[in-house]
Amino acid sequence: ENLPIEEGTLRSVFASLRLGTPLNHVALAWERAGEDLIGGDFDYSLADVTLRSRVPVAEAQHLDLRVRAASNLRGALPLQRRFLLGGLGSVRGYDYQSLLVPAAAGPAPLYGGERMLLANLEYGVDLFEELELFALYDAGMAWADRNAGDIALADLKDSAGLGIGFDDDDTDLRLNILRTLDGSEQTAVELRLGRAF
Numbered sequence: 355e356n357l358p359i360e361e362g363t364l365r366s367v368f369a370s371l372r373l374g375t376p377l378n379h380v381a382l383a384w385e386r387a388g389e390d391l392i393g394g395d396f397d398y399s400l401a402d403v404t405l406r407s408r409v410p411v412a413e414a415q416h417l418d419l420r421v422r423a424a425s426n427l428r429g430a431l432p433l434q435r436r437f438l439l440g441g442l443g444s445v446r447g448y449d450y451q452s453l454l455v456p457a458a459a460g461p462a463p464l465y466g467g468e469r470m471l472l473a474n475l476e477y478g479v480d481l482f483e484e485l486e487l488f489a490l491y492d493a494g495m496a497w498a499d500r501n502a503g504d505i506a507l508a509d510l511k512d513s514a515g516l517g518i519g520f521d522d523d524d525t526d527l528r529l530n531i532l533r534t535l536d537g538s539e540q541t542a543v544e545l546r547l548g549r550a551f
Contacts, residue, residue, distance in 0.1 A: 360432040365391075367385070369383070378407050381406070383401070383403075388428075400431070414480035419474070419475055420551040438466045439454070445493065446530065485518070489516060490532060532544070
């Protein structure tokens with residue numbers, strides 16, 4: 355179901371900093387919205403940290419890693435700013451936007467979470483000049499309640515799989531097959547144009 359956005363005026367201050375190269379960097383972002391700051395109908399303070407790294411392992415082999423953690427620190431995120439995990443671009447193998455730990459108290463959220471943790475790992479081996487084989491592992495979860503205390507790593511859902519890709523200067527085409535590791539044995543096949551992260 356495609357829910358409508360929460361109507362209202364969104365005014366925020368946004369700051370971001372990225373240190374490093376496209377394949378090895380740390381990205382920090384902070385967004386603050388609230389009528390006490392610059393007006394608007396929404397009140398939240400969002401912090402987001404992403405680490406992305408490519409490590410050469412051996413000749414024609416590399417390890418790609420992305421770890422992202424984000425949380426709302428104040429108020430409540432509008433629907434259009436909530437975190438959505440599951441599926442392509444996050445925890446592959448799971449249904450699109452399906453990973454959410456509901457709040458322990460109160461009504462169930464309509465959509466998405468107030469906090470999230472995501473990790474993606476890809477081990478790539480160059481088979482030929484432009485053909486690469488990948489071992490894939492993803493883990494992540496979104497939490498609906500920003501006040502629930504510590505994030506439990508046991509809540510994370512993970513998946514693993516294999517991929518094959520054609521990579522040249524103009525195109526990065528990937529075919530991945532992933533399977534969930536939570537006992538549901540759900541399998542997903544994805545065709546992707548462009549790097550996963």
